[in-house]
Amino acid sequence: MTWENPVVLTMLVYVAVVAVGIFLILKLSKNKTRKISTLRLFIQVAAVVAVFMGLVIGPFDQPLWMPLGPAPRDNLVGGQFFGSQFPDGLSVPILACYYPSGRTVTCAIWQLQAYIFPFWNYSRGYSVLYSTSGLEKIAIVVGSLVAMSIVLGRFFCGWLCPFGLYMDVMTRIRKALGKRHLSFSEKTNTALGQLRYIIIAVFLILSVIFASYAIAGIQLIPGTRPGGPQGTEAGLVGTLNEPFCLVCPVRPLCVLIECGLGFMKWSYVSQIAYGPLYISGFYVTSLNLAILIVVTVLALAYRRVWCRICPLGGLTALFSTFTPFKQVALTKLQKNESNCTKCGVCKRVCPTQVTAMYEQKGGDVTVSGCMLCFRCVEMCPEKEALRIEFAGKSVFKSRNWLDTPKTND
Amino acid sequence: MPINKKTVFINVASIAAFALIILFPILVAQAESSTAFDPTYNFAIPALNGEVNFALNGTYAQASLENGIWSFVNLQTSNLLRPLNLSISAIDCNVTVTSCRTFNITIVGAFLSFLVEGQGNQTFRLSPLQRGGDWTVTFNGSFIGENEGWTLSPNGTIAVTKAPSGSNVTLAYFVFPDALGGNGNNSNLPFYQRHSVIIATGVAVTITVAAAVAVTFVSKRNQRNRAVRESLR
Numbered sequence: 001m002t003w004e005n006p007v008v009l010t011m012l013v014y015v016a017v018v019a020v021g022i023f024l025i026l027k028l029s030k031n032k033t034r035k036i037s038t039l040r041l042f043i044q045v046a047a048v049v050a051v052f053m054g055l056v057i058g059p060f061d062q063p064l065w066m067p068l069g070p071a072p073r074d075n076l077v078g079g080q081f082f083g084s085q086f087p088d089g090l091s092v093p094i095l096a097c098y099y100p101s102g103r104t105v106t107c108a109i110w111q112l113q114a115y116i117f118p119f120w121n122y123s124r125g126y127s128v129l130y131s132t133s134g135l136e137k138i139a140i141v142v143g144s145l146v147a148m149s150i151v152l153g154r155f156f157c158g159w160l161c162p163f164g165l166y167m168d169v170m171t172r173i174r175k176a177l178g179k180r181h182l183s184f185s186e187k188t189n190t191a192l193g194q195l196r197y198i199i200i201a202v203f204l205i206l207s208v209i210f211a212s213y214a215i216a217g218i219q220l221i222p223g224t225r226p227g228g229p230q231g232t233e234a235g236l237v238g239t240l241n242e243p244f245c246l247v248c249p250v251r252p253l254c255v256l257i258e259c260g261l262g263f264m265k266w267s268y269v270s271q272i273a274y275g276p277l278y279i280s281g282f283y284v285t286s287l288n289l290a291i292l293i294v295v296t297v298l299a300l301a302y303r304r305v306w307c308r309i310c311p312l313g314g315l316t317a318l319f320s321t322f323t324p325f326k327q328v329a330l331t332k333l334q335k336n337e338s339n340c341t342k343c344g345v346c347k348r349v350c351p352t353q354v355t356a357m358y359e360q361k362g363g364d365v366t367v368s369g370c371m372l373c374f375r376c377v378e379m380c381p382e383k384e385a386l387r388i389e390f391a392g393k394s395v396f397k398s399r400n401w402l403d404t405p406k407t408n409d
Numbered sequence: 410m411p412i413n414k415k416t417v418f419i420n421v422a423s424i425a426a427f428a429l430i431i432l433f434p435i436l437v438a439q440a441e442s443s444t445a446f447d448p449t450y451n452f453a454i455p456a457l458n459g460e461v462n463f464a465l466n467g468t469y470a471q472a473s474l475e476n477g478i479w480s481f482v483n484l485q486t487s488n489l490l491r492p493l494n495l496s497i498s499a500i501d502c503n504v505t506v507t508s509c510r511t512f513n514i515t516i517v518g519a520f521l522s523f524l525v526e527g528q529g530n531q532t533f534r535l536s537p538l539q540r541g542g543d544w545t546v547t548f549n550g551s552f553i554g555e556n557e558g559w560t561l562s563p564n565g566t567i568a569v570t571k572a573p574s575g576s577n578v579t580l581a582y583f584v585f586p587d588a589l590g591g592n593g594n595n596s597n598l599p600f601y602q603r604h605s606v607i608i609a610t611g612v613a614v615t616i617t618v619a620a621a622v623a624v625t626f627v628s629k630r631n632q633r634n635r636a637v638r639e640s641l642r
Binding site for chain 1: 413416417422424606607610611613628
C-alpha cells in the first residue's frame with residue numbers, strides 16, 4: 001500500500017537515480033576534460049526534473065486553469081511536503097517559472113514583482129494565515145536569496161537553472177552542426193553584464209509604479225487600483241502585473257513544453273492574440289514569445305547568451321560577488337598565480353567570456369559574470385592553478401590532464 | 410582524480426539519508442489499516458439504477474449504502490491532505506470518480522472530478538470542509554451556473570442534474586482568505602504565528618551568515634598559519 005503512493009515512490013526513485021547517476025559518472029567517465037561537464041549536464045537534467053516534478057506526478061485529469069483555483073501544480077511534491085507553508089514556492093535564484101514548477105520552487109524575480117504588485121496588501125504566498133504585508137513577503141524573498149547566494153552563489157546558474165540547461169542544449173546543437181561559436185567583444189560583454197542590473201531596476205520600479213495605490217494611496221497609472229471581483233484583479237492588473245514575466249523568455253518555453261507533454265491545454269496557448277502586449281492565450285505574450293525566439297537563435301551562436309543579461313543571475317551575483325557578501329561567500333573560484341602559465345585556456349572555454357581567472361593575480365577570482373560551471377577548472381592544464389573552494393575546502397582542482405611526462409630538473 | 414570523492418560520496422549519502430528520514434514518517438503514517446479500493450471495484454446502487462466507480466486507488470474506513478447513497482467514511486486518496494467523508498449517489502447513470510483532492514494553499518478547498526455515463530442525476534457531499542466557501546461546477550471545462558445544471562442544498566449536498574452523458578464534471582470548492590473576500594483571518598493569532606515565515610527566514614539567514622563568517626574566519630586563519638609555516642621552512 002505504502003509503495004503504491006506515487007509521490008513517495010517517485011521521490012525515492014528520483015533520489016536513487018540521481019545518486020547512482022552521480023556515482024556512475026564519477027566512476028566511469030574516462031575523459032578528463034568532459035567528466036565535470038557530463039556531471040553538470042546530468043545534474044542540470046536532474047534539477048529540471050526536480051523543479052518540474054509535479055508535472056510527472058499528476059493527476060492530470062483536471063483542467064490546468066481554474067479561476068483562482070487549483071491546478072496540477074497543487075498536487076506537486078512541493079505541495080505534498082511543504083503543505084501550506086510554501087504555496088508560492090521557495091524563492092530560488094533560478095528561472096523556475098511559477099506555474100510549471102508547481103510552486104515547489106519559484107523564480108525570485110516573479111515573487112519580488114508579484115509581492116509589490118498586485119499582491120502588496122494581500123495574503124498571498126505563504127498560506128491563508130500568512131501576513132499581508134508586502135514588505136514582509138519581499139523581505140522573505142530577499143532573505144532566501146541572500147542565504148542561498150552566500151552558500152552557492154551563481155552555482156545555481158551553472159548547474160541548476162532550467163534555462164541554463166536550455167542554453168547549453170543550444171550550444172550542443174551548434175556543436176553537433178559543426179559550427180564554431182561567436183564571441184562578444186569584451187566591451188560588449190561588460191555592457192551586457194551591467195544591463196542586467198538596469199533590467200532589475202526597470203522592472204522593480206515599474207512594479208512600484210503599478211503598486212502606487214496599494215503602497216501610497218496614489219494611483220499613478222490608471223487601472224492599477226486593486227479591486228475587482230476577487231479583490232485583486234482590475235484594469236491593468238490582469239495584464240501588466242509582474243512586468244518582467246511579460247517579456248521573460250522562460251515563460252512561453254515552459255508553456256510550450258507543457259503543451260508538448262500534454263500537461264497543458266493547447267487551446268490556452270493557441271488562442272487568437274488579444275489585449276495589451278497581444279497576450280496570446282494563457283501565459284504567453286507576443287513579446288516574450290518573440291524574445292524566446294531571438295534568445296534561442298542567439299544561443300545557437302553565442303554560449304549562454306541569456307545568462308549574461310539575466311536579472312536573476314544578476315541578483316545572485318549581487319549577493320555573492322559584491323562587498324560585503326563576497327567576503328563571506330562559501331563557493332569560490334580560486335586561482336594560484338604561481339601555477340598559472342597564462343596559456344589562456346580558461347578564458348577561451350568560459351561560456352560567458354569571463355576573463356577574471358586569466359587576468360587577476362590570484363586569490364578569489366569569482367566575479368559577477370562567473371556561473372561557477374567549473375569549465376575553466378576542468379580545462380585548465382596546470383595542476384592546481386584553479387580550484388573550486390566550498391567553505392574553505394577545495395572540492396575540485398585543475399590538474400595536468402595532458403598527462404605530459406614528468407621531468408626531473 | 411582531483412575531485413574530493415569522499416566529500417562527494419558523503420554528500421550524496423547524506424542527501425539520500427535525509428530524504429529517507431523525511432519520507433519515513435509518511436511511509437509509516439500511510440501504513441495504517443483500512444480497506445483499500447482500486448478502479449476494479451464497483452459500488453452499485455441497484456434501487457436507483459446507478460453505479461459508482463473510482464478511477465483511482467485509495468482507502469476508506471467504512472463504506473455503506475443507505476437510501477441509494479454510498480457513504481465513504483475517512484476516504485483517503487493520494488491527493489487528499491486528510492481523510493474526507495464522501496457521500497455519493499447516481500440515479501440512472503454510472504459515475505466514475507477520476508479525482509478527489511483537497512488543498513490548503515492561498516485558498517482552501519476541495520476538488521472532485523467524475524465521468525458520467527448515462528443521462529441521470531448525481532449527488533455529492535464532501536465533509537468536513539471549511540465553512541464559507543463557494544462552489545464552482547464545470548461540464549467538460551465549461552462553467553455552469555447554479556440552478557442551471559446543478560443545485561446546492563443547505564446541508565452542502567451538490568446535486569448535478571444536467572450533466573450530458575460522457576461528460577467530465579468537476580466540482581470545485583474554494584474558501585477565499587480574508588484579503589480575497591473570504592473568511593480567513595489571522596488577526597487573532599499570536600505574533601509568532603502571524604509572522605512565522607519571516608521569523609523562520611530570519612533565523613535561516615542569520616545561521617547562514619554566521620556560519621559563513623565563521624568558515625571564512627577559520628579559512629583565513631588556516632591560510633595565515635600555512636603561510637607562516639611555509640615561511641619558516
